[in-house]
Amino acid sequence: MQAAVNPGKVLLAAIVAAAMAFSSLPARADDPWPDIKRDVFENRDIAEEDGTISLDAPYRAEDAAVVPLTMRIPASIARNVKTLTLIIEKNPAPVAATFHFGEAAGAGDRMLSTRVRIDMYSNVRAVIETTDGKLHMTTKYVKASGGCSAAAGKDMDEALASMGKMQIRVFEPATPPSSSPDMREAQVMIRHPNFTGMQMDQLTREFTPMKIVQEIEVKRGGVLIFSVEGGISISENPNFRFTFGAEGNAPIEVTAKDTDGRTFTGTSADKAT
């Protein structure tokens, strides 16, 4: 069996969780949201749960180091969305990622999915900013623990040996088209340990230095679909699945940079899909 079994079974944590689950409770000393709202969004007004952005997250994470999150923005607002900020409130660096959308993101229903580390029971917030400067937010509560200090990788040698390898997959259009026939879906995967800097080596008593993919650009025919500034909360082997405008046949091109100054590139033309 393995160690980190079932955080849901820890009574104390469950009580904390129950208390935290109601975001309408008055702000408490340990509520990180007011500070985040001030630092990241300059205390601007944020419309909540108004149907402009949705977030799928597991209520209880099976693996705190690999928690899948999916954001959706309906077509009616998608074309006006400039950025999407993903916040994991209780992580050491709460801003998990900031996505900037470009022209090639398309005008249909927009979807963006990634996998994150969650360090303790926390609210996860997805905040979009539209071209008129307005902010909209949706929030989900996720029970997870230890995602940031979890040892990197199930096979450490494999993780380091294959660093920088990229896989880009463009999916066949759904038949019949699910919602937006003018949209396609693709996935970008980058082999990278994404060391958080919080993983301690008990032999040397030193932390493995932070080494993360911090910037990724995904384009099509030279036009931006999205770019992302990622932090330590993005899981090992960063993985993004997203929609883009279907018109044309140009391949998807990806450039990624890590904190060691390495640049990795890939294109969907490299591989038949």
Next chain:
Amino acid sequence: MRFSSASARFLAPCALLAGAALWAAAASAAPEPLAVREIAPGIFVHQGRYELFTPRNEGDVSNSGFIIGRDGVAVIDTGGSPRVGASLLAAIRARTQLPIKYVINTHMHPDHVFGNVAFEGEKPTFVGHHKLPRALAARAARYLAINKELLGDEAFAGERIIAPTLLVDDKLELDLGDRTLLLEAQKTAHTDNDLTVLDKKTGTLFLGDLLFVEHVPALDGSIRGWLALLDQLKQRTEIAHVVPGHGPATVPWPAAMAAEQRYLDRIAQDVRAMIKQGKTIEEAMRTAGLSERDAWLLFPDYHARNVSAAFAELEWE
């Protein structure tokens, strides 16, 4: 200093009382020997419960064993807490006073290594896969924090992670006098530090968590590596019977691996098909391998996580 006879007379009953109290305290603190079964001459196995760590089970949720040779004893896994380790030691001492020469860990998981600390006083050599020290080092802080909560202060008391000093790169033989143990460091399968122990005299193979019986398997390494290793182990003819990491004390080989192989195969097939169809990791965690649900204990505690791990591995194929 000498006592006067008066104080000696006064002291004697006190000493007796104090002695009795100490003896009583020692008796209540003395660990109950762990129940073990002799599965082959000189080979004893304790069967752990099919449970997650709780204060009540004190971490007694995995199999452990010991092999008594002419010159000494080899212990294979030590249970999930200092208490379980001490009870295993008591079970050994109820059968032999020979020195404990080796404490062998089959892999890094706390339910197999947390009892190591109870054996430190016996001054054995701790033995493991060459990747075990690194795996433990990287996880120690988290293992200690999480399992302290799960086990509670009492069962966790005295816990320290003890890493092996004798490392197995590929194969290593340990001599217990009249019997030789063959230790083999395996490639990444259940974890990246699985070690098997074969008693050549009786053909008994300790598989650690490379084999789960009844208790659902837990994947923390490589599903491809695990399936490949099972295929390879199936061909070995010198194996008479095996000891799983979770399951009955001993089971026939290779018959007893059929269920686990079927389970891992099912996950691999379902996940591969879903990846091919462009399905997501969330969808896979909800539906892959569900035909196995009724075949295993603790299925809800491990299965979705196994699928998640398999998906993250197989999507790179």
